[in-house]
Amino acid sequence: MRKIFIASLALSGLLFAQSAEEIIDENGCLACHAVASKKAAPAFAGIGKRNKRFEGANAKSTIMNSIKNGSSGKYPMFSESAMPPFANLSQEELSTLADYILAQSSKAHGRGNGRGMGQGMGMGRGMN
Numbered sequence: 001m002r003k004i005f006i007a008s009l010a011l012s013g014l015l016f017a018q019s020a021e022e023i024i025d026e027n028g029c030l031a032c033h034a035v036a037s038k039k040a041a042p043a044f045a046g047i048g049k050r051n052k053r054f055e056g057a058n059a060k061s062t063i064m065n066s067i068k069n070g071s072s073g074k075y076p077m078f079s080e081s082a083m084p085p086f087a088n089l090s091q092e093e094l095s096t097l098a099d100y101i102l103a104q105s106s107k108a109h110g111r112g113n114g115r116g117m118g119q120g121m122g123m124g125r126g127m128n
């Protein structure tokens with residue numbers, strides 16, 4: 001089992017860059033996060049949106065840094081838990097993840113994703 005797993009990991013790394021979904025899957029990010037809804041951690045959509053808004057041109061590097069080194073205290077609703085560091089990820093993987101997370105920002109509640117989909121009360125609820 002283990003050998004096959006490692007071999008397929010090595011292979012996929014050699015043949016093509018891993019997709020964000022694969023990296024997320026392999027590292028168990030979804031144990032805490034969801035893409036568009038709150039779980040034990042802020043949704044990737046909300047994270048993308050928040051960082052675009054507050055970090056601007058630094059959004060990507062901020063996200064990469066938070067995944068690599070962990071984060072806590074940024075999202076008040078989740079002050080009970082913290083983002084653990086994933087120091088095992090390569091710069092390339094971090095970059096793939098950050099691009100993916102930023103691309104999810106259009107799925108966040110609030111402005112910019114059309115109206116009338118049952119999110120009429122969205123304003124003011126914010127993403128954290």
Ligand code: HEC
Pocket residue numbers: 023024027028029030031032033040041042047051062063066067071072073074075076078079081082083084086097101
């Ligand atoms: C043990 C639960 C847990 C796991 C597993 C987890 N996270 Fe998090 N993550 C959190 C929490 C809690 C926060 C909010 C931290 C804060 O308030 O600063 C967070 C925040 C983040 C942020 C926002 C950082 C910022 O600067 O805005 C990103 C990006 C992120 N996580 C990505 C990931 C990725 C990618 C993975 C998988 C490699 C992952 N997380 C795995 C709990 C987790």
